[in-house]
Amino acid sequence: MSINVGLEGIVVAETALSMVDGETGRLVIAGEEVGHLAGRHSFDVVFRRLMAAAGAPVPGSLTLGQARQRAHALLPRCEEALRAPVGMDALRSCLSLLPDSDETALVGAAAVFTAAWWRATRVLPPIAPDPALEHAADLHRMLTGRRDGAAASALDTYLTTVVDHGMNASTFTARVVASTGSDRTSAVVAALGALKGPLHGGAPGPVLDMLDAVGTVDNAETWVQGELAAGRRIMGMGHRVYRVRDPRAAVLERAVRAFTTARANPVGTDLGMSPLPNVPIVAPSPDFQRVELALAVEGAAQRALAARHPDRPLRANVEFFTAVLLDAIGIDRALFSPLFACSRAAGWCAHVAEQRANGRLIRPRARYVGQDGANVAM
Ligand code: COA
Numbered sequence: 001m002s003i004n005v006g007l008e009g010i011v012v013a014e015t016a017l018s019m020v021d022g023e024t025g026r027l028v029i030a031g032e033e034v035g036h037l038a039g040r041h042s043f044d045v046v047f048r049r050l051m052a053a054a055g056a057p058v059p060g061s062l063t064l065g066q067a068r069q070r071a072h073a074l075l076p077r078c079e080e081a082l083r084a085p086v087g088m089d090a091l092r093s094c095l096s097l098l099p100d101s102d103e104t105a106l107v108g109a110a111a112v113f114t115a116a117w118w119r120a121t122r123v124l125p126p127i128a129p130d131p132a133l134e135h136a137a138d139l140h141r142m143l144t145g146r147r148d149g150a151a152a153s154a155l156d157t158y159l160t161t162v163v164d165h166g167m168n169a170s171t172f173t174a175r176v177v178a179s180t181g182s183d184r185t186s187a188v189v190a191a192l193g194a195l196k197g198p199l200h201g202g203a204p205g206p207v208l209d210m211l212d213a214v215g216t217v218d219n220a221e222t223w224v225q226g227e228l229a230a231g232r233r234i235m236g237m238g239h240r241v242y243r244v245r246d247p248r249a250a251v252l253e254r255a256v257r258a259f260t261t262a263r264a265n266p267v268g269t270d271l272g273m274s275p276l277p278n279v280p281i282v283a284p285s286p287d288f289q290r291v292e293l294a295l296a297v298e299g300a301a302q303r304a305l306a307a308r309h310p311d312r313p314l315r316a317n318v319e320f321f322t323a324v325l326l327d328a329i330g331i332d333r334a335l336f337s338p339l340f341a342c343s344r345a346a347g348w349c350a351h352v353a354e355q356r357a358n359g360r361l362i363r364p365r366a367r368y369v370g371q372d373g374a375n376v377a378m
Helices: 043-053 064-078 087-096 103-121 135-144 149-161 169-179 184-195 204-214 217-229 247-264 290-308 318-328 333-358
Strands: 018-021 026-029
Touching (some): 026 247, 043 135, 043 149, 064 087, 064 103, 064 135, 087 184, 103 135, 103 333, 135 149, 149 247, 149 318, 169 184, 184 333, 204 290, 217 290, 247 290, 290 318, 318 333
8 A cells, every 4th residue: 555645746636726836836826827816806806706616606695795794793702712812713713603604704704703803812892894895905904993005905915815725734624524514614614723733824923933033134044054953944935835936925025015115105105094093003014124134034045945955945935925924014923824814714615615516525544553453462
């Protein structure tokens, strides 16, 4: 019996949702290159496209805005769950309070619960959704209490960029659960658990810790060498599939540059700022130098990893520039993984629909290496 630990290279399903080409660094989401899609189409549009590609078009009866409103009405039931110190734990508990929900309800609720958790950690009341806004703009507003066009559009680019990515660990988890005939909420909650791990969606926080620890461009080389010598991994570097730089890193790098340029030259740009009567709890980071620091660390890490692993290219992955972008728009690192989940929930739901339509029970096997019961004395 041949064994494939980690299932590397194993194809378990056909999908029309996204195509990841690790050799050339291409990512196509619902038929469009990620570089064209992100920043051009809102997350709301991409969500609908994904569901249509999954053969389960979103019915017009419930918009993401209405779904956010419904979820807001459920917040009194989430009081206990929202006290969790870790955002992913709060999100998991809140989502599991939903009955077998439809896709729109789950995606809308993820944003509301994430924002409510964040505000609860600051002892601030939740902000009611505005269903007229697009999802990213309202999510940013529910987090911060402010309308900020530049930050909302950067967040929208982020949500669109990470919405789906082939058969990654959390998507596979969602499909395994769906393959048993279980409900959609269970699939999403299980996927959330997989996304929480630092080898999957939990890396951007540590990336920021790393940038803090490096401190200056001049220190990048020495710091990276020290980490590798100590046997530690460089967060935000390497990928199971990509053998070149993750194409999403380029999209997010472009977005952070656009955002910092807009912030530095507000005259003539429409930032759409209109403060609400709430305390702004997320302020734009003044440290635009961080992009240059990030590029220096990426370069140093790439060179050092190439020297250690000449046969295995280890380049920046999406988490590297997720950290830089979200930090630039003033999002606290505690929110990084929950925001990833807010977006990826759309991808999970689309995969669940696909799995339900075409899939079979996913049930691999394991090679037994324990004691042979026949030789054990009774
Ligand atoms: N820093 C240092 N070394 C790394 C590394 C990193 N970020 N990523 C991989 N390596 C090394 C491993 O130590 C291993 O070395 P070895 O063969 O001497 O033991 C080799 O490269 C292969 O690593 P492996 O763990 O088999 O690769 P993988 O495909 O299973 O792992 C990741 C992919 C993403 C889990 C891995 O690159 C990683 O841990 N990256 C850091 C965490 C991260 O950024 N996660 C977000 C992913 S989007």
